Amino acid sequence: MIRFSLSEDSIDPVKLRQELPRTDAGGYCSFEGWTRDNNQGKTVTELTYEAYVPLALKQGESIIEEALESFAILDASACHRTGVLSPGDLAVWIGVCAPHRAAAFDACRYLIDQIKESVPIWKFEAYSDGTGEWLAADLCGCAANHKERAEA
């Protein structure tokens, strides 16, 4: 069964969600990663996601298999965009269903963190001043935000 996919076209979360529900699940949790129109004080006009496709698919499947073994969940799937996106577009979608909500929330968080850290996908941001750059995970501000929340 394929649980991790890459898409060159817009992600349809309704369609992806329809593949998950089970009668033995009591809860469903989803995460959507959206593209921001700003970063580090610059206005983002366009984003490009590049993937090392065969390895990204393999690693994505591996992460979901780990989540299925580590959390009390019934199923999970994820889809990540590639290609050129505009601010506000859906870049990544994750869905998890479980007998109880706590495991669904935890697994969903685990999956997005692992996808960002270890699935070979890179983001290039183009800015309104004509410049652009490839981002590293630690430049997106997420790590600092996670730390603040963990310490709160």
Add this chain to the structure above:
Amino acid sequence: MKVTILYFGQLKEQAGTAREVIDSKTNTVSEVYQQLKERHGLSLSFDNLRAARNETFCEGTDPVRADDVIAFMPPMSGG
């Protein structure tokens, strides 16, 4: 021996190509990277990137064989 190299993200920009076939006399993945780092002026040290050999993550000490496909990947930034 002939080895195919794949670059991604900022490494692709710095190398000026996404893919090249090189003639390498080095023995390990990290030695291949060092050779290319000097040739292309790549900014990242091997410790700051991930490498894959034939579509599987690998270590710098892994051996390189003829016709291998070696990918050098900067820190990932999906999501």
